[in-house]
Amino acid sequence: MNSLFIISQADPRPMYLQLMEQICQRIATADWPAGFELPSIRALAADVRVSVITVKRAYLELERQGVIVTRQGKGSFVAEGADVGLRLREQELEDHLKSVAALSLLLGVTPEQLDARVRVLRDELTREKS
Amino acid sequence: MNAVLRSFVAKDLYFARPVMIGSVLVALLAIPLLSLGSLGRYAAMILMVCAGAVPNFFICGMLVVTERKERVNLFTLGLPISGAKAALAKALAAATAYIVPWTVMLIGTFVLFAVAHAPKGLLPFGTMAWVFLFDQFCLVLTVTLTSKSEALFSTVIVVCNVSISFYFYSFLSLHVISDSMPSAVAAWSPFVLKVIAIELLIGLALLSFTFWHVTRQRDFI
């Protein structure tokens, strides 16, 4: 029962997206460093208990995003470049910002109000850390 | 392929073992009763009829009807054997499970009568009745292997059991049979021999038809 990743069927997002996110997490935290060989698609599918086709799609998307590289006959590897982790975090921030922008439009929060609220939250976090 | 067929027949014989041994034991029980006067002889006859008729119900019921009803056939047919061969194995096993004890009991009776110097007048009619019971088995087997109806199976069993009395009554009221029974010598009259021959033919015809029919099926579930 010790799977590398957990796919939740209660999560509304497609399974391949969940898998991609968890793989990216590993890469961003340098658990899977640059050049690390990913498990084979079938081995990962058996381990995580999810269909082969879902893993294939996740790997394909990750390759398209430049996060991993697949070498024909050799397997898939975490892409070289120290900024992969950084790039992923950047992508995460971008995704969150998009949601914030959409919600603020929905609720009618002005950019100035948004800015003020973000400052407050950042100050709180900085205080907690010290 | 033959090995798989043999495994299937062996499996069914393994399950039918208790019935096979049981019927021979029942027949053995009849032996001491023979020396206990006319009531003893009557009881022995009843036991022999049981030994020849009851396995019928158990063999066909267990090997064919129950297995089919409880879908055990889905398990056996998932193994590397064709539906036709599995059906053939079933028919062979059932026939063997009945015929082997039946033959043992028949030969045993003749040997016993010879060794014990018992009055052999009973033997011709006894043989006739014994082959009649074989015919009943063939009929029950044919019915269970050609029809899925449990109601038909039950009906045929009841009809067979009831017909035993009619058989005994009809033939024992014929002088050609009843006259020679008390004697110490077996009277194999042409009449008796003809009846036995006809009965054997009927039985073999039923078995042949059954074996032919099961291999021609196309739907096995």
Added chain:
Amino acid sequence: MSAPLIELEGVEKSYPYFRLEGVRLRLEPGQVMGFIGPNGAGKSTTIRILMGLIAQDRGEVRVMGCAMPREQAVAKRDIGFVSEEMRLYGMASLDWHMRFVASVVPSWDSAYAELLLKRFDLHRDQRTKTLSHGQRMKAMMLLALARRPRLLVLDEPMTGLDPVARQELLSELMQVVSDEQRSVLFSSHHTQDVELISDQIAFIDRGRIIESTDKEVFLDRWRRMHAEVPSGKSLPWLPGVVDVTSSGRVAVITTKAFTNDLPAFYEQAGATIREIQHMTLEEIFVAEVMSSRKENHA
């Protein structure tokens, strides 16, 4: 590309109250196919036809290259079959069954059988008639898996299994396809399990195959859109839309042909799309069956 393990083409079978029509199915090596459909749709019949247990009235059936039902004895050497209706010999022990199967199937792997005994928590000397439903399913799975078959055909294998047993079974099934030459076909009401491990989904209703596609593609085509429709405006009926449920100004649109520019069509008609949701296989299943039944009554 190796030959498909299962090929059904134009298969038909008639019964007094039911007909299987134009069934077409293909299963490639290394794939898991989930076979779903309502009760009485023809799942078991199709499975029995591909196992050679029933002869089709028309059409071609080939399993691992063997024409069925004629060459079923050869094909079944490499097929492990478990059906929810199946029973074992009640008076015999699990051990007897293991020895019987081993004697008839040369590919029996006793070491793996021992492992499965432990993993499934089964007792070899136990008479099979004393097994609970779940234990019996596990026992039959053991008897099928330990044969190391190239193809596993399972008819409702999850029914009656507790969640732990289901997880164990799913693990074993995924182990089978970790070998890219082996495949699994399973029919199930548990759409969750089908959604999780299937590579291909085949959807059958009333004797006809409605869909047979790649799972990801299939799931991706379906969406549920929540829209606000101002009064006076009506929604255009676009192809692929299976259902529109409105109450007041709120409408829920279910479509099986979603594309990224679909919301734009609705926005042009004056509606506002509030939310676009993916659908679970169970929701798709129900939507598909309901819509095809509505069509038949129209």
